[in-house]
Amino acid sequence: MEAVNIQFAPATGTEEEWNEAYARLADYFRSYQLHNRIRRTQLILETLRHAAAAHAADPSRTPTAHSIEQARRMLRVWLGSIYSDLNLNEAQLEATGRLGFHLAGGPSRWPQFFLDEENMPDDMAEAMRSAIRTSGPGMQVSKMTPRDIDLGMFTDVAEDTFDRLGRQPILRYSILAVIVFGVLGYLYSLFS
Amino acid sequence: MSVHLGSQTTNIAMTAGMPPKRVSRTRRATFFAFVGLGTIVGAWLSFIFLSENGMRLSEWALLAVFIPLYYQLNIGFWTALFGVWLMNRSQPDSLDLWRSLTAEDYEQPISASTAIILPVFNEDVTRVFEGLRSIYLSLEATGQSKNFDFFILSDSDKASQWIEEETAWLELCRQLKAFGRIFYRKRRKQINRKSGNVSDFCRRWGKNYRYMVVLDADSLMSGALLTSMVRIMEKNPGIGIVQTFPKQIAADTLLGRVMQFAQALYGPPFMAGLDYWQCGEANFWGHNAILRLAPFIEHCALPPLPASTPFGGHILSHDFVEAALMRKAGYAVRLLPTTRGSYEEGPPTLVDMLKRDRRWCQGNMQHLWLLFAKGWHPMSRINFLHGILSYVSSLLWFLFLTLATYLAATPTPHHEPQSILAEKILLGLTAMLIFLPKTVILLDEMITGRMFKSLRLRLLTFVSCLCDTVVFTLMAPVLMVFHSRFVIYTVVGKTVSWVTQRRKIDGGVNWLEIIFTFASVTLLGVAWAALGWFVSPGFLPWISPILFSLTVSILIAVIVSGSRSGRRFGIFLTPEEYDPPTVLKTMTENLEEIKGRLQLAPELERHFGLMQVCLDPYVNGLHVSLLRRRRTIDVSRGYLDEIAQRLITQGPQTLNAQELKAMMHDTDTVSNLHFRLWSAADHELAPFWATAIRQYNLAASGPFTHTLAKREVE
Numbered sequence: 001m002e003a004v005n006i007q008f009a010p011a012t013g014t015e016e017e018w019n020e021a022y023a024r025l026a027d028y029f030r031s032y033q034l035h036n037r038i039r040r041t042q043l044i045l046e047t048l049r050h051a052a053a054a055h056a057a058d059p060s061r062t063p064t065a066h067s068i069e070q071a072r073r074m075l076r077v078w079l080g081s082i083y084s085d086l087n088l089n090e091a092q093l094e095a096t097g098r099l100g101f102h103l104a105g106g107p108s109r110w111p112q113f114f115l116d117e118e119n120m121p122d123d124m125a126e127a128m129r130s131a132i133r134t135s136g137p138g139m140q141v142s143k144m145t146p147r148d149i150d151l152g153m154f155t156d157v158a159e160d161t162f163d164r165l166g167r168q169p170i171l172r173y174s175i176l177a178v179i180v181f182g183v184l185g186y187l188y189s190l191f192s
Numbered sequence: 193m194s195v196h197l198g199s200q201t202t203n204i205a206m207t208a209g210m211p212p213k214r215v216s217r218t219r220r221a222t223f224f225a226f227v228g229l230g231t232i233v234g235a236w237l238s239f240i241f242l243s244e245n246g247m248r249l250s251e252w253a254l255l256a257v258f259i260p261l262y263y264q265l266n267i268g269f270w271t272a273l274f275g276v277w278l279m280n281r282s283q284p285d286s287l288d289l290w291r292s293l294t295a296e297d298y299e300q301p302i303s304a305s306t307a308i309i310l311p312v313f314n315e316d317v318t319r320v321f322e323g324l325r326s327i328y329l330s331l332e333a334t335g336q337s338k339n340f341d342f343f344i345l346s347d348s349d350k351a352s353q354w355i356e357e358e359t360a361w362l363e364l365c366r367q368l369k370a371f372g373r374i375f376y377r378k379r380r381k382q383i384n385r386k387s388g389n390v391s392d393f394c395r396r397w398g399k400n401y402r403y404m405v406v407l408d409a410d411s412l413m414s415g416a417l418l419t420s421m422v423r424i425m426e427k428n429p430g431i432g433i434v435q436t437f438p439k440q441i442a443a444d445t446l447l448g449r450v451m452q453f454a455q456a457l458y459g460p461p462f463m464a465g466l467d468y469w470q471c472g473e474a475n476f477w478g479h480n481a482i483l484r485l486a487p488f489i490e491h492c493a494l495p496p497l498p499a500s501t502p503f504g505g506h507i508l509s510h511d512f513v514e515a516a517l518m519r520k521a522g523y524a525v526r527l528l529p530t531t532r533g534s535y536e537e538g539p540p541t542l543v544d545m546l547k548r549d550r551r552w553c554q555g556n557m558q559h560l561w562l563l564f565a566k567g568w569h570p571m572s573r574i575n576f577l578h579g580i581l582s583y584v585s586s587l588l589w590f591l592f593l594t595l596a597t598y599l600a601a602t603p604t605p606h607h608e609p610q611s612i613l614a615e616k617i618l619l620g621l622t623a624m625l626i627f628l629p630k631t632v633i634l635l636d637e638m639i640t641g642r643m644f645k646s647l648r649l650r651l652l653t654f655v656s657c658l659c660d661t662v663v664f665t666l667m668a669p670v671l672m673v674f675h676s677r678f679v680i681y682t683v684v685g686k687t688v689s690w691v692t693q694r695r696k697i698d699g700g701v702n703w704l705e706i707i708f709t710f711a712s713v714t715l716l717g718v719a720w721a722a723l724g725w726f727v728s729p730g731f732l733p734w735i736s737p738i739l740f741s742l743t744v745s746i747l748i749a750v751i752v753s754g755s756r757s758g759r760r761f762g763i764f765l766t767p768e769e770y771d772p773p774t775v776l777k778t779m780t781e782n783l784e785e786i787k788g789r790l791q792l793a794p795e796l797e798r799h800f801g802l803m804q805v806c807l808d809p810y811v812n813g814l815h816v817s818l819l820r821r822r823r824t825i826d827v828s829r830g831y832l833d834e835i836a837q838r839l840i841t842q843g844p845q846t847l848n849a850q851e852l853k854a855m856m857h858d859t860d861t862v863s864n865l866h867f868r869l870w871s872a873a874d875h876e877l878a879p880f881w882a883t884a885i886r887q888y889n890l891a892a893s894g895p896f897t898h899t900l901a902k903r904e905v906e
Contacts, residue, residue: 020873020874024870024885027885027886027888027889028870030889031807031808031809031888031889031895032809032810033810033894033895062873064871064872064873065871065872065873068867068870068871069867069871072867090863091816091859091860091863092816092817092859094813094816094863095812095813095814095815095816095817095859095863096813096817097813098809098810098812098813099810099813099814099817101810102810102813102895103366132817142394142395142396142398142399142489143395143489144391144394144395144398144489144490144493145493146493146494146495146496147491147493147495148495149495149562149565149566149567150565150566150567151498151561151562151564151565151566152564152565152566179225179229
């Protein structure tokens with residue numbers, strides 16, 4: 001990256017507009033968690049320089065809009081060189097790249113190389129490429145089809161249930177019935 | 193038949209874990225003999241009393257209502273007594289699942305793959321993910337975690353909530369170095385609510401796992417218990433579901449603490465008693481349980497019920513039905529008596545409890561369809577019946593009191609000694625059925641010190657038990673009225689919507705909500721008391737405790753929903769409060785750390801996730817990366833551009849939930865939105881965004897740390 005010229009004299013736009021663009025870029029780069037202030041200032045000025053040229057060509061848009069557009073363009077170029085071997089569209093490239101930079105620890109480990117296409121460390125590029133994450137494991141599709149429940153009629157079910165009850169433990173239930181009726185009989189005799 | 197399981201070399205019978213029929217039948221015959229005897233004796237005594245002057249229609253009606261109520265009372269009574277007996281007998285229970293594990297089993301590495309799933313729906317993101325962290329760390333500490341995977345299955349339909357879940361997932365994975373172990377999945381459409389969410393998981397990933405542990409958003413489970421559950425399933429291939437006993441924790445209101453105390457004291461004997469007679473046909477309670485996935489996928493998909501809601505349609509209380517289907521497929525459904533390691537949170541206020549009960553009521557009432565369906569095991573029918581009865585009984589009790597009031601207004605003389613004796617015995621018997629289980633359980637605790645060894649704490653338990661009797665006695669009539677109302681609502685076709693359950697009170701007691709909810713109950717109490725006085729002043733004292741509760745229901749709701757719960761006096765103390773398990777301690781510490789965080793302006797906090805996905809380059813990147821790319825047709829492109837423009841120029845409060853959701857599902861819109869917001873000049877932005885851009889970088893120390901504690905794993 002060439003040395004940043006701190007002289008900034010845009011041909012178009014007012015001082016107030018460019019100050020607003022500066023403030024917005026400062027917030028924008030800060031949202032990348034770049035705590036290296038010198039690098040942040042470098043990036044802001046470089047982006048503003050590109051934005052000034054763009055604004056001269058198309059003054060209908062605000063310097064702020066041009067600045068963020070230039071920052072986005074620089075990001076795409078930078079990420080494009082890192083993920084050139086992956087077949088990603090623009091939205092995927094931006095999303096994957098930004099997330100990759102964060103997960104690789106970029107903001108703290110390589111803040112000075114953020115958006116620096118020419119001096120990119122190999123380990124940073126490798127860390128960003130290997131940081132691609134998915135939220136779920138590979139699918140192994142199963143069929144889980146509901147089976148109809150035969151809601152039947154009361155009589156059918158009563159038959160069904162009592163058949164089951166009646167088959168095996170006849171003796172046990174007979175004993176139970178004898179006990180129950182025995183107690184009832186005793187109670188009845190008490191009160192009659 | 194035998195099978196080799198994982199690295200184990202022992203041959204295991206495929207039916208291991210299914211209690212022998214002989215044992216099950218003996219136990220049920222014994223248990224239901226007692227229940228039947230108690231019910232018949234009560235009904236008979238009641239009949240003797242009522243029929244002294246011949247039975248009038250109203251007396252027959254009273255008797256008809258009395259019998260199911262008495263049956264239910266007997267079920268609770270005998271379950272508790274059998275439980276206490278089981279816990280105290282010297283001979284170990286032959287069906288105890290813990291006994292299926294030997295010391296050698298605990299030494300074996302776990303080779304079975306297990307998915308721990310956590311379905312969520314607009315839940316407190318911090319609580320969900322901090323709970324998950326504690327479970328994960330607890331499992332790691334066992335050294336047996338490598339075959340466990342975690343899945344957060346989100347059905348959240350609020351945009352901000354969704355983004356916060358994604359960021360919390362990423363940060364948790366990063367902190368724990370758990371990428372590839374903890375997964376996050378968001379459903380686009382919430383088909384069939386929670387059961388649909390679980391089924392969707394089964395269809396996508398079920399084949400990868402032998403077992404699935406289902407958790408609730410407020411569940412907490414220790415690694416030791418999780419690994420034991422897998423070992424039990426490995427040793428018992430005949431079991432389809434093992435349900436643990438989730439104890440309530442982390443309550444900070446009087447109601448919550450009374451409930452968690454009651455559960456800690458009375459829960460274990462009831463659980464043991466249930467296990468005694470339910471055997472291999474127990475119930476699944478929807479969470480804190482382990483399921484064998486292959487039969488679950490094959491047999492437990494839920495068909496819709498005939499007719500429309502509330503009785504028909506999608507099955508709400510799916511867990512009971514899944515248990516019945518699993519049993520129908522030939523697999524046992526077992527309870528695992530546990531006192532530590534399985535936890536959940538309860539509703540903090542009476543209003544929240546009633547909201548939950550409203551949902552459960554409708555779900556249980558739906559089971560009327562299934563009660564008479566073909567092919568169920570008879571015990572599954574009994575489980576359905578008990579579920580229905582747990583709500584219908586309130587209506588029956590209400591009818592009982594109404595009929596009793598009517599009979600008091602039209603009294604018939606009782607002179608016969610048998611009639612008077614029957615009345616006295618019935619009163620004594622009923623009091624015994626109500627109070628004896630509590631007394632026996634309390635005595636058991638006083639003697640054995642199962643909960644607390646120290647004498648001081650045992651005495652405090654005694655005092656707490658007396659206090660909880662007062663609280664439950666005051667609340668019972670109020671619950672009766674509401675449950676009766678819920679049953680009637682369901683019968684007349686008023687359906688219930690799917691809402692998030694509140695777990696904590698924010699900002700104290702909501703008087704307005706309480707007055708609005710309970711004013712009608714107070715009026716009912718006053719009117720009933722006036723009527724009672726008018727028809728029979730002699731009868732009034734008999735139902736005065738109930739009428740008193742109804743009349744002061746607003747006050748009761750306020751008191752139990754407040755945070756004065758006697759904690760500083762040691763009242764309602766539970767073992768988890770006195771000596772918190774590690775898994776709970778970890779979570780509590782982390783939640784405390786987050787409470788101390790710097791907060792943004794309330795409006796920004798309310799839309800924090802949305803603000804992040806729009807402004808933060810990393811969160812935006814994460815969200816777009818996780819979205820599935822879909823073809824967007826031109827019409828929707830125009831629509832999405834229009835709502836995105838409105839979001840930028842007028843702020844998030846001008847968009848409804850559907851619009852926000854539609855926007856958040858489109859990769860290009862979300863990606864462009866980020867740059868459009870940053871590109872807009874100050875005068876083009878809604879005040880919300882102007883403030884957000886200024887404040888975001890100041891408040892967010894890291895884009896993903898807002899909802900989670902900072903606990904990096906070395």
